[in-house]
Amino acid sequence: MTAQPASPAAPPPPADPDAPLLDARDLSVSFSLGSALVARMRHESRVLHAVDGVDLRIKRGEALALVGESGSGKSTLARALAGLLPPNQGEIRLDGKPLRGRRRSRADQRKIQMVFQDPYSSLNPRLTVGGMLHELLRVHHVVPRSEVKSYSRELLSLVGLGEEALQAYPRQFSGGQRQRVAIARALALRPELLVADEPVSALDVSVQATILNLLQDLQAELGLTLLLISHNLAVVRHLCDRIAVMYLGRIIEVAPTETLFASPQHPYTIGLLAAIPRMTFSEEGDAPAVTGDPPSPLNIPSGCRFRTRCPIAQPICEQEDPALTASTGDPAHSAACHFAFGRAGGAPAAAPAPSQP
Amino acid sequence: MLQVSDLHVRIGSRRGVVRAVDGVSLEVPQGEAVGLVGESGSGKSMTLKAVLGVLPPEAKVISGEVLLDGRNLVGLSHAELNKVRGTKLAMIFQEPMSALNPVMRVGRQIAEGPQVHLGMNRAKATERALDLMRRVGIPDPERRFRAFPHEFSGGMRQRVMIAMALSCEPEVILCDEPTTALDVTIQDQILRLLAKLCRESGVSLVFVTHDLPVVAQVCQRLAVMYAGQVVEQGVVREVLTEPRHPYTLGLVRSAPDVDQVRSSLVAIPGSPPSLVTPPAGCRFHPRCKFAEEDCLVTEPPLRLISPGHATACLHHERCAESLRAERAEIAAAKDGAAHTETAHAEEAER
Numbered sequence: 001m002t003a004q005p006a007s008p009a010a011p012p013p014p015a016d017p018d019a020p021l022l023d024a025r026d027l028s029v030s031f032s033l034g035s036a037l038v039a040r041m042r043h044e045s046r047v048l049h050a051v052d053g054v055d056l057r058i059k060r061g062e063a064l065a066l067v068g069e070s071g072s073g074k075s076t077l078a079r080a081l082a083g084l085l086p087p088n089q090g091e092i093r094l095d096g097k098p099l100r101g102r103r104r105s106r107a108d109q110r111k112i113q114m115v116f117q118d119p120y121s122s123l124n125p126r127l128t129v130g131g132m133l134h135e136l137l138r139v140h141h142v143v144p145r146s147e148v149k150s151y152s153r154e155l156l157s158l159v160g161l162g163e164e165a166l167q168a169y170p171r172q173f174s175g176g177q178r179q180r181v182a183i184a185r186a187l188a189l190r191p192e193l194l195v196a197d198e199p200v201s202a203l204d205v206s207v208q209a210t211i212l213n214l215l216q217d218l219q220a221e222l223g224l225t226l227l228l229i230s231h232n233l234a235v236v237r238h239l240c241d242r243i244a245v246m247y248l249g250r251i252i253e254v255a256p257t258e259t260l261f262a263s264p265q266h267p268y269t270i271g272l273l274a275a276i277p278r279m280t281f282s283e284e285g286d287a288p289a290v291t292g293d294p295p296s297p298l299n300i301p302s303g304c305r306f307r308t309r310c311p312i313a314q315p316i317c318e319q320e321d322p323a324l325t326a327s328t329g330d331p332a333h334s335a336a337c338h339f340a341f342g343r344a345g346g347a348p349a350a351a352p353a354p355s356q357p
Numbered sequence: 358m359l360q361v362s363d364l365h366v367r368i369g370s371r372r373g374v375v376r377a378v379d380g381v382s383l384e385v386p387q388g389e390a391v392g393l394v395g396e397s398g399s400g401k402s403m404t405l406k407a408v409l410g411v412l413p414p415e416a417k418v419i420s421g422e423v424l425l426d427g428r429n430l431v432g433l434s435h436a437e438l439n440k441v442r443g444t445k446l447a448m449i450f451q452e453p454m455s456a457l458n459p460v461m462r463v464g465r466q467i468a469e470g471p472q473v474h475l476g477m478n479r480a481k482a483t484e485r486a487l488d489l490m491r492r493v494g495i496p497d498p499e500r501r502f503r504a505f506p507h508e509f510s511g512g513m514r515q516r517v518m519i520a521m522a523l524s525c526e527p528e529v530i531l532c533d534e535p536t537t538a539l540d541v542t543i544q545d546q547i548l549r550l551l552a553k554l555c556r557e558s559g560v561s562l563v564f565v566t567h568d569l570p571v572v573a574q575v576c577q578r579l580a581v582m583y584a585g586q587v588v589e590q591g592v593v594r595e596v597l598t599e600p601r602h603p604y605t606l607g608l609v610r611s612a613p614d615v616d617q618v619r620s621s622l623v624a625i626p627g628s629p630p631s632l633v634t635p636p637a638g639c640r641f642h643p644r645c646k647f648a649e650e651d652c653l654v655t656e657p658p659l660r661l662i663s664p665g666h667a668t669a670c671l672h673h674e675r676c677a678e679s680l681r682a683e684r685a686e687i688a689a690a691k692d693g694a695a696h697t698e699t700a701h702a703e704e705a706e707r
Contacts, residue, residue, distance in 0.1 A: 277570035
């Protein structure tokens, strides 16, 4: 890697082009909270399963989106992948090589880098941009000492900032520029996977566009692999090749972007897509797309996690937890619903049956 | 009916006087929802605060009127304003957790307004609160009446805020980004509830947000604010599909649209101007690609260009041209794609 010239270029091609870059299996992250006594009195478990047995594969060069509501575990999953949170269970492999859950080696840390939501709190206010990049490049030995300066300049121009930014402190930048600095910082280590956790939701609409365009350009130019976490499906549709939908700590549907928008299978995905505010002006009436609130992650429903809000829930949904299985017709499209792809007789998906009381 | 005319709000700061709201006029007819859209710092929240009389101490209304049923609210005493707030004006805030009293039962908070403002006794106010909770879709109101705000989810708290706002049958409800803190499915529930209330009870809404699709869902009319001024105003459908101000056009083009995937988004270059020393002439001219020399000197007034559609742009026909060109391009691209497809099909047949 160090033999490469000082340009943040694409990582070397893999031996097997079909092997996923990142392969996470049966990954679980849980937190134990509060006192055991209170938990027993409330009949709730003390352990919050933020991510509960997730399998995720990311292909080299693709942009994968992780969408879901707050509390669905999407950020926790991203942090676990980036090595910022130790998983309780499961395995993460990068290029076939297992990554440790905690205390990753410096070389492994380098390979997955993150861009955070809030560009105001994720940059050190007391370091200039140049100082920040310099420290990073020195610690990780990315380029020889003599090339640090020119490499930093190159990084900044890559994200659309001028050379003068090297001497500036984060407070001297606007929100959009700070996010550019954060992206430059993440790219400085030539990561194989860039994880962006809600990179534009703290920014104004007109600035969001510039950051989204930048991510898109970088992906095309550098062949970057991107994991984008967002609750905004418009952003996701614009930027990503594939979408994974999360609900209460599980991935409940995965599909290529256009497939997901054209024929969503899981009732939650269907509701989520219908709930997006649109620029079109159809009169739709007062019935919301998904009723009710998500259940507490401390008190996850038995069987299918979505059954409490599901319009087509049947007795089987209470007893059996549906696994995430691929469609027989389209192996790229998987959903965790008893009735997806016309399974189980295919009755409810087409004609919604009344939900169980 | 609420009418704001030529409102000016200035804020004293160390860097100088900030012209936060600079000549804003707005009309909110009865039973209609008016969206107020702009980026942070455009003055939309300040306008709302001035209407409600809750400006921060360093901000002051310099001139202009806020007329509610013909009565000017600017300059009213605290006691007089208190009578108007609650009975005629109500507000829904962005973050319901910080707007609700954490140590008071939810039902009593909803009942407090009718008790204080309408002189209802406790039993009657309780009945009304239960009725309101039912109307805003809080399940099991008898039990939930005695709950505290922390026991509610974000969406349910926002329903409590809406019930409180409705409790004294106000004429106008001011909403400051009421769904920004909520998840998509919950946002959808709350927006539908607000639209329904607006339609059924004849209450007017002023809806401040930065999210254009949200406005399209709820509002009939729309005012776009930039640098303390209203730059475009009109019927929602018309303003969003046929924008006639370059800033509105920029907003519409820069927001990713779920239904229309573009190859790349068009960002508005530059950043919003300082409100201490705003640019001369049109305030948008440094970021505007249609700007001519006259834009640098003439401050464009908000002019009607068609019934119910006003813009503050001297060269608004440029927006129309640009939109026409864009649409022609899209149509051509689609045509081209269709042609190649049929060509391929024909080839395959052969």
